[in-house]
Amino acid sequence: MAHETMTADAAVRLWNAEADEHDPISARTYGFWLYLMSDGLIFASLIAAYAVLDNKMSAFGHPMADTLLSASQGFVQTLVLLGAVLALSLGTLGLKTGARGGLALGLAVSAALGTVFVAQGLAGLDAMAAAGNGPTASAYLSCLFVLLFTHGLHLAIGVLWSLVMLVQIFRFGFTQDVVGRLLNLRLYTQFQAAVWVVVYLYVYLFGGAH
Amino acid sequence: MATDHYQPLQHPEVQQGTALRYVGATVISGLALYGAYYVAMTRPPLAELVETLLVSLLVSLLVQAALYFGLDASRAQIWKSVTLILTVPLFLVTIGMTVWAFSSLYARTMPDPSILSSMAM
Numbered sequence A: 001m002a003h004e005t006m007t008a009d010a011a012v013r014l015w016n017a018e019a020d021e022h023d024p025i026s027a028r029t030y031g032f033w034l035y036l037m038s039d040g041l042i043f044a045s046l047i048a049a050y051a052v053l054d055n056k057m058s059a060f061g062h063p064m065a066d067t068l069l070s071a072s073q074g075f076v077q078t079l080v081l082l083g084a085v086l087a088l089s090l091g092t093l094g095l096k097t098g099a100r101g102g103l104a105l106g107l108a109v110s111a112a113l114g115t116v117f118v119a120q121g122l123a124g125l126d127a128m129a130a131a132g133n134g135p136t137a138s139a140y141l142s143c144l145f146v147l148l149f150t151h152g153l154h155l156a157i158g159v160l161w162s163l164v165m166l167v168q169i170f171r172f173g174f175t176q177d178v179v180g181r182l183l184n185l186r187l188y189t190q191f192q193a194a195v196w197v198v199v200y201l202y203v204y205l206f207g208g209a210h
Numbered sequence B: 001m002a003t004d005h006y007q008p009l010q011h012p013e014v015q016q017g018t019a020l021r022y023v024g025a026t027v028i029s030g031l032a033l034y035g036a037y038y039v040a041m042t043r044p045p046l047a048e049l050v051e052t053l054l055v056s057l058l059v060s061l062l063v064q065a066a067l068y069f070g071l072d073a074s075r076a077q078i079w080k081s082v083t084l085i086l087t088v089p090l091f092l093v094t095i096g097m098t099v100w101a102f103s104s105l106y107a108r109t110m111p112d113p114s115i116l117s118s119m120a121m
Helices: A002-011 A024-053 A071-092 A100-130 A139-171 A176-206 B019-041 B046-068 B078-109 B113-120
Strands: none
Touching: A024 A139, A024 A176, A024 B078, A071 A100, A071 A176, A071 B019, A100 A139, A100 A176, A139 A176, A176 B019, A176 B046, B019 B046
């Protein structure tokens, strides 16, 4: 009986006796993941501020999301953004076989759709400002503009990053650095879709957008 | 996290993605958001709207976490999963505590807009 117990105990490995070899790609993606978590806290702060200012007193007589924002237009933006994320994600599957063409196509389509998303967002904000409902009109509008603009700015940076990677995969090939950057770009773009889910559901749909 | 870094294309994070996962995440997430959009357009009671939006939010984010980010308990991904699990309460505390504190403050300090408008007349 005692012998059996010892045998069973010996088969259990509670830890790895040897140190892992250094893995720069995992270290980079994990470090970037930590950045994304802190980026998420920035959006959490903006959404908290929006929730606090989402009342008629803070709107100071100006219209709010229910009249300013279009739920259907927001849903079109959602589809465009999901399309950009899907294109980039499918493009990075080319890394598995070293296919530059597929990856380049994914990056290009993602950058194009990302540009459409940003253009739609900026056009919406511009129309609001032109109608006298700009960011200086009320505390509510200041927060709404900052929240939507911050997300759009993230997407614009993602588009720029995609274009840079488009150049790098042809100039440097699939080096360790380039692969690490591509994995981080995929994480970054996918994370922006997750943030938009929260923004669309809360600001647009809970806000009663028409 | 051990891997041969001299072959970056063989890295687990490169090899983990599949077309089925990415398409599935996009379709399920899109459908969850369309469901929320459809229900919101029917102008339901507030409780029903909140319930629908919360379900859509959870489905969409969980699917994205599992299929886009590939978060699981594997050796390659576990620390990202742990980090997210530890950060989610911070998101909830940041938003929840701020809203709770200011809604309470608002009720005690801000004048009723209807009273203000009657005073202006």
